[in-house]
Amino acid sequence: MDGGIGLISRHGSLTSTEARDAVAAETAALAGLAATIDQDGIYPGAQLRGLGDAGTYGLHLAAHSKLGRPSLIDAIEAMAVVSATCMSSGFCVWCQDSAGWYLEQTENAALRAKLQPDIAAGTVMAGTGLSNAMKALSGTEEFRLRGKRVAGGYLVSGILPWVSNLGDGHWFGTMFENADDASHRAMAMVQIGQDGVSIKQNAHFVALEGTGTYAVLFRRAFIADDQLLADPLGAMVARIRPGFVMLQTGMGLGVIDAAIDLMHEANRTQAHCNTHQRFGAGEATDKVSAIRERLATLAATPLERDRDYIRSVLQVRVDVSELSLEATQSAMLHWGACGYIHGSPVDRRIREAWFVAIITPSIRQLRREIAALSAS
Incomplete structure (x- = not known):
């Protein structure tokens, strides 16, 4: 992809440098807080506002993307960078991104002008x-x-x-x-x-x-x-839903990236056992790379309404959710008893993957809708 200031997650690559570094710097501040956020329920308001200052929330918005153009896939990968460190914060990024996306699609230009700049900048949380x-x-x-x-x-x-x-x-x-x-x-x-x-x-x-x-x-x-x-709702749902669903994949991609890192970490001392695992870091990396390729193609046209396109969007979201579950379970098996301790990095990633699977639309709801689209 050309020029600008895109993002690189741990295992997926897009355009490069300034925004990646800014998001990475703000995310680094979350690393030491991740366990406290998870266990004590501390809302990381200052860090989330810092992510806004780094440009995280405007990447998919025409008037606010520091890329010079809106890029849904860059917004997804930015969320993956954050989620790989702390998915609670990655989830808040998704919430903020979604609010900006609703305003992107509204015909109420005055409301967009009033709220979207501050939401994109992180000075107003949403x-x-x-x-x-x-x-x-x-x-x-x-x-x-x-x-x-x-x-x-x-x-x-x-x-x-x-x-x-x-x-x-x-x-x-x-x-x-x-x-x-x-x-x-x-x-x-x-x-x-x-x-x-x-x-x-x-x-x-x-x-x-x-x-x-x-x-x-x-x-x-x-x-x-x-x-x-x-008002009335009209075509608003059709305009927002593909982007809404695809943005959620950023959380799952981050969890998968973190699970792959955990498998590699375990292999530094446990490779003699883990070499016999049926699913490891290599398999997870191959799967997530293929998903990222599909997702990049779909995210290029988020306003498309073709039935096959919608079905593909829902399916890629299912695939990210399922791989989150598979990769975190494998990370637990790679770590063994050390991962089964309350508060371990694997403990948190397992629980985060469950959330990726049940957030609306959940895997079961997505499968129901895919079946309905396939039958009609």
Whole structure:
């Protein structure tokens, strides 16, 4: 790829130098915090803002990419660099990237101009509140938010159980159903702390505790027309979904890269045993390299709507998730009892891979959708 300031993950390569070095420097600051973030649930706000200053959150956005052009694959690889050190932070990068992506695709140019520059720069942090909405649109859940049309906007009520990368003043994107017409849906950017919108911690997870994950409570919250990304929803989901799904692969690629490194590390003292493993660093490297090639091709046209293209996007996301599970399990087997200690690097990577597999859309949801696309 030509020129500019792209990124290189540990095992995958793209364009080079300035941004790679900037992201790597900010990620290095996370290395010493990764265990604390994981075990104590510390949200690394300063480091996440530093990643924004390094240009991490703008790579896929036309007006903010330091490459001189938007590049979804560079945004994915930047996330992989972060996730290879700390996937909690990589997940927050995905949340931030997704919020910028929603604004990239909206027809509300004033809202884009208001929020996207600060989100791309990391001076305003943002989350993505579409887990329920994506499940509802696929027919596996009901919408948890309902809005009643009033002068100048909507009054929205309900609860979103888990939204991440949140804190006071943070923004996030979400969807709601019209209380008077269930076929009418809308999408908006919402700010934590605006009237009627509050957060509450309601669960502790086996991993990714330091991700600013909360339940969001809407109590007749007024969502003004100038906060709307799309009303009615129309083609907005079709525009955002391929990029939304492909961005998630950055987390899994980072975990796979870390698992490969862990296998190599174990082999420095345990190669005499590990040479007999059925799946090792070489096999994982070959698999992830092939996935990266497919992903780079797909990420070049994220607004494509062809059925085969969508199926390929969903399949590459499944493949990254499955390889995350396979590679981290192999890393555990390479490390043996030393990896089975609470707080070991392998312990964290195993738990992170589980998250890659279950984040919406989860492997089971993706397989369901792939089957439906193949049958129609």
